[in-house]
Amino acid sequence: MRIFDKKDKMVTLIRTNYHLLPVINRFGIRLGFKDKTIEEICDQHKISSDFFLAIVNTFHNEDYFPEEELLSFSPHLIVRYLKRTHQYYINYILPKMESLLEQLNNDCSPNCKELKIIDAFYKRYKDELLNHINDEETRVFPYVVELINNPRSMDPNFTITEFEKEHSNVEIQLEDLKNLIIKYIEPVYDENICNEFLITLFRFEADIKDHARIEDAILVPLAIAIEDKYRG
Ligand SMILES: [Fe+2]
Ligand SMILES: [Fe+2]
Known part of the structure; x- marks a missing residue:
């Protein structure tokens, strides 16, 4: 490629x-x-x-x-890019998925049990994702920025590895959501909307994996390097 x-x-x-x-x-x-x-x-x-x-x-x-x-770039640049990616997920991707799910539910009759399960599953995934993003925006990113601006006054009681939670939970839930639809949805749905929903999930999965890779392989090692340097 x-x-x-x-x-x-x-x-x-x-x-x-x-x-x-x-x-x-x-x-x-x-x-x-x-x-x-x-x-x-x-x-x-x-x-x-x-x-x-x-x-x-x-x-x-x-x-x-x-x-x-990537490690040679300013962490400020990286954090700015990561935050904009979060905004894209919150302001565009999640509302888009919700609107498609709603359309799927509205077009389905009579009771569509599986769709209700998918809906509940999606809501759990969304909560988990928003918690993760909120944690990064309120704790992880500010910690990294403070580390860069004032490395000598870093709090000795914290390290980046305690802050940045594993991405595996969020990734597994997204994978499960995809499988739930592909394997178990009852064939009484609007196929165009369902395809659109699934395609959105696949694209989102690729985007968020790339995002997590930058956090895990770039941001975290950058912070560890500063911690090691100033903690001696
Ligand atoms: Fe993130
Ligand atoms: Fe993350």
Whole structure:
């Protein structure tokens, strides 16, 4: 699978992988690129093209993970990107999934027991995900930012590994939700809406795995490096 570089046209990026659309939006980049290259568009938005490419290539290619390069970027940049990703999940993905689930439920009759189970399962997943995001936004990210700004005054009683909870729970629940639909839904549903719901789940799963990979392999090691350096 290809790796994009600065001289590639932005239009090529999107034509190669349209799933990158929300990723570029997280950088404040919108359509209307004309024939500009990735470098030109990044310069125009005052974005580091190296950082942009590291994120975009990591998302595009599962086998690509420029760990050392990502570790060299400012943690502020990484936290900003991660927060924008959270906003995308909260403001767009979750409401979209809810609206599709509601349509599925409304179009189903007479009692659609399995859909009610799927609905309850989705709600549990959503609560778990929102708790996880809230924990990161209120505890993990502020801790990392404080660590960078004032490493000498870090609280000796805390470490990043106590803060950042494992991602496996959230991932397993999403996998279960997908399986529940694929394996057990009764065939009395609106197929177009159900497909749309499932496709949204698959895309979201790919996005959130990429997100968790950046948190686990970049943000956490960055924080550990600062903790180790200043705790001696
Ligand atoms: Fe996160
Ligand atoms: Fe996370």
